[in-house]
Amino acid sequence: MRVLLVAILATVTTAALGQSTGLPDPNACPSSGCNFTGPVQLSADPTTSLAPATKQYVDGHTGGSGAPIVSGTTGALPLITSTTGAGQLGNSHFTDSGTVAAVTEPFNLVGEFQQATGTANSSNNFVSNVTNWLISYWNGSAPVSAQWSVYAWVAQGASPPATVLTYQAPASLTTTAVLYAIDPGLVATSSANFSSPKFKTRGSCWNGTASVLDDWNWQGIPGAGANPVDTLTFTNVGCGGKAVVQMPGLTLQGAPFELTAAANNDLAGELTLSSATTATYTWAGNYATHPECTMELQFNSSVARWFTYTGTTSFTINFASAVSGTVSYLCVGRS
Numbered sequence: 001m002r003v004l005l006v007a008i009l010a011t012v013t014t015a016a017l018g019q020s021t022g023l024p025d026p027n028a029c030p031s032s033g034c035n036f037t038g039p040v041q042l043s044a045d046p047t048t049s050l051a052p053a054t055k056q057y058v059d060g061h062t063g064g065s066g067a068p069i070v071s072g073t074t075g076a077l078p079l080i081t082s083t084t085g086a087g088q089l090g091n092s093h094f095t096d097s098g099t100v101a102a103v104t105e106p107f108n109l110v111g112e113f114q115q116a117t118g119t120a121n122s123s124n125n126f127v128s129n130v131t132n133w134l135i136s137y138w139n140g141s142a143p144v145s146a147q148w149s150v151y152a153w154v155a156q157g158a159s160p161p162a163t164v165l166t167y168q169a170p171a172s173l174t175t176t177a178v179l180y181a182i183d184p185g186l187v188a189t190s191s192a193n194f195s196s197p198k199f200k201t202r203g204s205c206w207n208g209t210a211s212v213l214d215d216w217n218w219q220g221i222p223g224a225g226a227n228p229v230d231t232l233t234f235t236n237v238g239c240g241g242k243a244v245v246q247m248p249g250l251t252l253q254g255a256p257f258e259l260t261a262a263a264n265n266d267l268a269g270e271l272t273l274s275s276a277t278t279a280t281y282t283w284a285g286n287y288a289t290h291p292e293c294t295m296e297l298q299f300n301s302s303v304a305r306w307f308t309y310t311g312t313t314s315f316t317i318n319f320a321s322a323v324s325g326t327v328s329y330l331c332v333g334r335s
Contacts, residue, residue, distance in 0.1 A: 114151075125160065127153040135170070146170030193228060196220035205239040214238030229286045266291065268330050270298075275322045281329065282314040290315070291331040299325030 029036075045057040118126035133148040149168040154160040169178040186194040198219040205214045215237050222230045236243035264270065264281060271279035283291070290312045295305070304320040317327055 122158075125154050125156055127151055144172060146172050188222075190226075193222040193224060195222065203238075207240060212238055223286070266331060266333065268328070270326050270328050271317060272326045273317075273319070273322075274324050276324075277319045277322050278316050279327065280314055280316045283312075285333070287312040287333060291333040293329050293331040296328045296330075297325065298328060299323075301325070 042052060042054045044054070046053050114129040114131055116126045116128055118124070120126060128151050130149050130151045133150070135146050135148070136143050137146065138144070147170055150166070151168075152163060152165050154163045167180065182197045182199075184194055184197055188194055196219055198217050201216045203214040204211050206212075217233075217235045217237070219233050220230060221233055222228045234245055266283050266285050269281065271281060273279050290309045293307055293315055295307070295317055297305075301319075301323055303323055306318050308316045308318055310316070315329075315331075317329070
């Protein structure tokens, strides 16, 4: 009896000191998992990749209070400034400045993959699974959900010549309501205009000794100041040979390309003289170098005639003596 009593007292004393008694603790969380019904206090911020994160750690890395993981206030997207190797994102940062430091290309990003819907065989190729983006808009009487879909596909057959990334607009929207846009996120001011993002299509070619990357870049570039000339540029870098833009059946419309317009424009028009020696046309566009023009008389005259240019703003048709009639002109812009 004395031995049993001593053992019981020793066990109770050990429990009172906070040490294990060998009995299960009803408040303990088993290794198989459990649900917490009250707040949990972590001892410190995580130091390993699988450790739980405290609220102060999350707030310190996201801006706090559920803010997006973006610096500043304009919601700029992350820009990649360098890479550390294949399959890695290196010194990436979030910025509102709209500028990017030097980027080493090509680089690879690690992300979530949409797997193909099957494994290709001698009979079939398979498209990717579809990524869907839902929007909600008011149709005048009720909210409507509409779905954008993105997927990749290839034609059937062995070694298909191309793969296609397809963006499918919501069927409930009219074609005039569908817009594909990449916005630079920058707003022009009285002192600065901003170019569009630069689009790039990339190939490769043999330069005589090695394979080199061949890039076609296109970009919208507005000039300086208010109501500037906006230039769509195409540039080619890589192969070193002659760069050719080929557009079969090209139709250009809108000033200054609309040759069927009734009014004179920078490409073509008519000037009328009535007992006069000069007729002048002022160009609507801005040019670094004045266009070169030719004329054709719509009347018979042997009077000497010639062009003069006033900088890059206008041209004048001159006659050695006064004439009456209409003169057609045709101009080709240089820059």
